[in-house]
Amino acid sequence: xxxxxxxxxxxxxxxxxxxxxxxxxxxxxxAEPEMPSKLELLMIYGSIIDxxxxxxxxxxxxxxxxxxxxYIPENVKYVYDRFNELLSKEVSKLDQTSIFxxxxxLKLSQGLLENATRTLKNAETSLAEADIIHRExxxxxxxxxxxxxxxxxxxxxxxxxxxxLIQEYRDEIYSLSLQIxxxxxxxxIGTKLTLWASSSEAWIGSRIMIYGTLRDEDDNPxxxxxxxxxxxxxxxxxxxxxxxxxxxxxxxIPYLYxxxxxxxxxxxxxxxDLGKFKASRSKIIMLSLIYDTPTINVYVDKMNATPLExxxxxxxxxxxxxxxxxxxxxxxxxxxxxxxxxxxxFFNLTINVPGRVSTGxxxxxxxxxxxxxxAPARNVIRVNVYRIPVHxxxxxxxxxxxxTQMLIEGKLSTAGNFTSNALDGELVLEFLGDRRLLxxxxxxxxxxxxxxxxxxxxxxxxxxxxxxxxxxxxxxxTRLKLLIINxxxxxxxxxxxxxxxxxxxxxxxxxxxxxxxxTAKKAEAVKEIERRIEGLxxxxxxxxxxxxxxxxxxxxxxxxxxxxxxxxxxxxxxLGEKAAIFEEISYIAETAIxxxxxPDMKLVRNLLDEMRRWIHEA
Amino acid sequence: xxxxxxITLLLTIIVIMLIIYLAPSSEDFDPENPYWNxxxxxxxxxxxxxxxxxxxxxxFPSPSNTVLLIIGPERNFTGYETLILRRFLEAGGRIILADxxxxxxxxxxxxxxxxxxxxxxxxxxxxKERNMxxxxxxxxxxxxxxxxxxxxxxxxxxxxxxxxxxxxxxxxDLNMNGEWDEGEPKGPFTVAxxxxxxxxxxxxxxxxxxxxxxxxxxxxxxxxxxxxxGNRTVMMDYSHRVPSRLTSAKSMVESLIRxxxxxxxxxxxxxxxxxxxxxYRKSIRAVESEVEKIxxxxxTWDKELLLRLERERRR
Numbered sequence: 001x002x003x004x005x006x007x008x009x010x011x012x013x014x015x016x017x018x019x020x021x022x023x024x025x026x027x028x029x030x031a032e033p034e035m036p037s038k039l040e041l042l043m044i045y046g047s048i049i050d051x052x053x054x055x056x057x058x059x060x061x062x063x064x065x066x067x068x069x070x071y072i073p074e075n076v077k078y079v080y081d082r083f084n085e086l087l088s089k090e091v092s093k094l095d096q097t098s099i100f101x102x103x104x105x106l107k108l109s110q111g112l113l114e115n116a117t118r119t120l121k122n123a124e125t126s127l128a129e130a131d132i133i134h135r136e137x138x139x140x141x142x143x144x145x146x147x148x149x150x151x152x153x154x155x156x157x158x159x160x161x162x163x164x165l166i167q168e169y170r171d172e173i174y175s176l177s178l179q180i181x182x183x184x185x186x187x188x189i190g191t192k193l194t195l196w197a198s199s200s201e202a203w204i205g206s207r208i209m210i211y212g213t214l215r216d217e218d219d220n221p222x223x224x225x226x227x228x229x230x231x232x233x234x235x236x237x238x239x240x241x242x243x244x245x246x247x248x249x250x251x252x253i254p255y256l257y258x259x260x261x262x263x264x265x266x267x268x269x270x271x272x273d274l275g276k277f278k279a280s281r282s283k284i285i286m287l288s289l290i291y292d293t294p295t296i297n298v299y300v301d302k303m304n305a306t307p308l309e310x311x312x313x314x315x316x317x318x319x320x321x322x323x324x325x326x327x328x329x330x331x332x333x334x335x336x337x338x339x340x341x342x343x344x345x346f347f348n349l350t351i352n353v354p355g356r357v358s359t360g361x362x363x364x365x366x367x368x369x370x371x372x373x374x375a376p377a378r379n380v381i382r383v384n385v386y387r388i389p390v391h392x393x394x395x396x397x398x399x400x401x402x403x404t405q406m407l408i409e410g411k412l413s414t415a416g417n418f419t420s421n422a423l424d425g426e427l428v429l430e431f432l433g434d435r436r437l438l439x440x441x442x443x444x445x446x447x448x449x450x451x452x453x454x455x456x457x458x459x460x461x462x463x464x465x466x467x468x469x470x471x472x473x474x475x476x477x478t479r480l481k482l483l484i485i486n487x488x489x490x491x492x493x494x495x496x497x498x499x500x501x502x503x504x505x506x507x508x509x510x511x512x513x514x515x516x517x518x519t520a521k522k523a524e525a526v527k528e529i530e531r532r533i534e535g536l537x538x539x540x541x542x543x544x545x546x547x548x549x550x551x552x553x554x555x556x557x558x559x560x561x562x563x564x565x566x567x568x569x570x571x572x573x574x575l576g577e578k579a580a581i582f583e584e585i586s587y588i589a590e591t592a593i594x595x596x597x598x599p600d601m602k603l604v605r606n607l608l609d610e611m612r613r614w615i616h617e618a
Numbered sequence: 619x620x621x622x623x624x625i626t627l628l629l630t631i632i633v634i635m636l637i638i639y640l641a642p643s644s645e646d647f648d649p650e651n652p653y654w655n656x657x658x659x660x661x662x663x664x665x666x667x668x669x670x671x672x673x674x675x676x677x678f679p680s681p682s683n684t685v686l687l688i689i690g691p692e693r694n695f696t697g698y699e700t701l702i703l704r705r706f707l708e709a710g711g712r713i714i715l716a717d718x719x720x721x722x723x724x725x726x727x728x729x730x731x732x733x734x735x736x737x738x739x740x741x742x743x744x745x746k747e748r749n750m751x752x753x754x755x756x757x758x759x760x761x762x763x764x765x766x767x768x769x770x771x772x773x774x775x776x777x778x779x780x781x782x783x784x785x786x787x788x789x790x791d792l793n794m795n796g797e798w799d800e801g802e803p804k805g806p807f808t809v810a811x812x813x814x815x816x817x818x819x820x821x822x823x824x825x826x827x828x829x830x831x832x833x834x835x836x837x838x839x840x841x842x843x844x845x846x847x848g849n850r851t852v853m854m855d856y857s858h859r860v861p862s863r864l865t866s867a868k869s870m871v872e873s874l875i876r877x878x879x880x881x882x883x884x885x886x887x888x889x890x891x892x893x894x895x896x897x898y899r900k901s902i903r904a905v906e907s908e909v910e911k912i913x914x915x916x917x918t919w920d921k922e923l924l925l926r927l928e929r930e931r932r933r
Contacts, residue, residue, distance in 0.1 A: 025655060458880070
């Protein structure tokens with residue numbers, strides 16, 4: 001017993017030693033739910049509040065969104081979600097307040113006092129809401145820190161930052177409302193800005209003249225004010241207005257390769273004008289830009305090529321202005337090249353198709369970069385890369401016996417011209433789960449294949465794959481069907497069939513009929529035996545009946561192994577005076593069966609009847 | 619006696635083989651395994667063509683329309699297989715290698731790419747599914763896939779084009795104590811990567827278990843698989859798995875059944891059965907005729923008892 005325990009422990013230890021590697025996975029259903037890391041969680045809340053204080057609300061919202069991804073066990077999820085919901089609402093209200101405050105400042109700078117008042121009112125409302133939410137947040141922080149195990153003093157310190165911000169916004173609102181009140185007591189004057197251009201179209205990079213005036217709503221010229229000119233939203237130039245409120249000068253058209261752009265001027269009150277004049281913008285002037293887009297014409301000597309082949313490319317770049325780009329860029333088969341252009345715009349180059357390129361359509365891109373009045377230009381040609389198909393012709397037997405060898409010979413050929421060593425390479429031959437590498441020399445190959453003795457009969461595939469050294473040629477696969485015959489396995493059923501056939505022939509063949517002269521007359525000895533057997537059967541039957549009567553009377557059963565004499569000796573004393581009759585029947589039966597004496601059947605039947613009467617009497 | 623032992627032994631072997639054949643597989647990543655660690659759900663939905671022997675030219679009929687899944691490989695890749703995989707990629711094929719602690723790095727090395735699986739355990743104390751060993755990956759650069767869940771995963775190093783990143787709170791639990799310790803690298807880490815090889819692409823995912831039955835429907839794990847597969851035909855490498863004893867026994871029984879299904883074996887069984895039945899019937903007849911002879915001499919003897927005695931004597 002002890003030995004078995006020691007052996008079992010050793011086996012267990014050995015098994016344990018085999019599992020030293022990391023498991024590949026765990027059952028998610030059996031994974032114990034874990035609380036989030038307190039430190040990491042506090043870091044997220046800290047970064048949210050810091051982002052709000054620095055007014056980076058986008059970052060704050062990103063971090064709040066992150067909180068919803070944190071795994072929280074179900075039993076504390078409600079408290080966690082509620083706290084985050086309140087925090088999110090508060091940040092949202094503070095963000096709104098900040099937006100309204102900035103808008104108020106802008107409107108104020110533009111002299112739009114009514115609008116500024118309205119937005120300041122909105123700022124006040126959203127700040128009041130933020131304040132209410134903050135109180136709720138402070139209340140829920142106690143329960144929050146208790147269930148999540150986060151330190152309450154640390155969390156409260158973070159929340160105090162939000163309270164300080166609310167107070168800061170409150171002060172700002174008060175200050176802005178004072179400003180508005182003061183400005184309202186004064187009167188703000190409207191301004192009018194006009195703009196004209198010397199031309200409605202212009203070359204890019206060139207200069208055009210612009211003219212304009214800045215006046216107040218009573219048409220008084222505004223002198224010494226800064227007017228900014230924009231094209232498509234880009235700040236182009238600043239002008240200072242003259243005594244009569246006019247400004248003029250040239251502006252440079254930027255290198256924008258767009259057909260049409262928007263030109264306008266803007267006046268924003270600054271310094272002393274702030275709160276005295278309103279901002280204004282001129283009408284938009286649509287300006288058409290003129291530039292030159294080169295045309296790249298390309299000619300390739302072939303549109304279909306094999307790997308390692310060379311493509312000859314010629315072309316010309318045409319421009320309407322006659323100015324040509326310095327260089328042409330060509331992207332082909334994963335490489336970029338810079339090509340020089342001749343004085344009349346012609347260029348030519350050769351492109352080598354790489355050996356390892358995949359087959360199919362490849363794009364060759366020709367492009368020039370933007371330069372001065374020349375816009376970028378592009379042209380694409382498509383080249384089809386193909387490999388020459390290789391035909392494998394193979395001589396191999398269609399049927400083979402197991403335990404023998406077979407010779408496979410083959411030849412490689414292509415539709416086009418080729419030199420005999422061009423098709424050198426390796427050939428992979430797969431047969432009955434075995435893989436062999438064969439060398440191809442001068443386009444031919446041969447191999448001797450041994451068929452295992454115990455291979456089963458049936459069709460099998462011989463797969464031959466050709467991998468050429470020369471990338472011009474394609475890979476080629478051929479599958480041959482081979483019928484394998486295994487004589488050993490075939491012989492077993494064959495013997496079975498022979499045996500069955502023999503049995504069947506025996507069963508269905510006619511039996512010899514006995515000749516009548518022999519069978520009609522039975523031999524005397526046979527007749528005697530038959531008669532004897534008939535007589536014996538009768539006496540045996542009577543004796544067995546007598547035994548049954550005795551068994552019923554005295555309750556002693558005859559053992560199967562007991563002879564007639566043995567049974568009689570056993571019951572004779574029990575039967576008493578009645579034993580004589582059964583003794584007589586036993587004697588007659590014994591002498592008839594074993595002695596061959598003919599029994600007196602009448603006497604035996606009478607004796608049996610007498611015995612039967614015992615039963616009735618009993 | 620001897621005969622009864624032989625019959626009992628034969629019946630036991632047949633019953634054991636039947637149990638082995640019918641028992642569902644519990645092998646990791648097995649397409650026939652319906653339990654938590656199997657691939658039966660993935661197999662039912664996508665019907666991948668399984669490659670159970672070596673990776674060969676079966677990949678080539680249409681590489682640009684084929685995606686090959688290599689999940690949790692354990693055996694090393696041969697030079698020939700690497701050559702085949704490289705050609706498959708260059709011809710426009712797509713390979714998805716999902717591995718953490720297997721032989722994926724050997725394949726990456728043989729393919730000559732810079733990316734490697736780190737092999738240390740990735741955990742996330744905040745963004746997780748119940749447990750930090752199930753990190754949730756929320757920065758996925760595949761449209762339609764917002765969040766995926768890993769299971770006992772690692773990270774990828776040397777990737778130029780990450781497809782998914784773990785959170786900045788994740789870390790590598792080098793000493794496996796479930797806590798961040800000084801010196802343990804902190805996230806974000808690359809956990810999925812795309813590498814362009816020739817016309818094709820190799821996608822590496824640093825978890826082999828992302829698509830097992832218990833993980834497939836978690837968050838967008840299934841969507842990720844669908845997006846990576848696209849409209850391509852799916853093939854799955856099953857040749858680099860080391861089968862368990864049960865799986866080996868199952869495949870042996872299957873081989874035996876295949877052998878028994880051949881015409882030669884069927885003929886042999888039929889002939890054997892006929893021979894056995896014929897011999898049995900002959901022996902019954904011999905017993906009966908022997909008893910008849912005895913009864914002729916001793917008509918008072920019990921026939922049934924004599925038959926039983928004769929049968930016992932012949933054993």
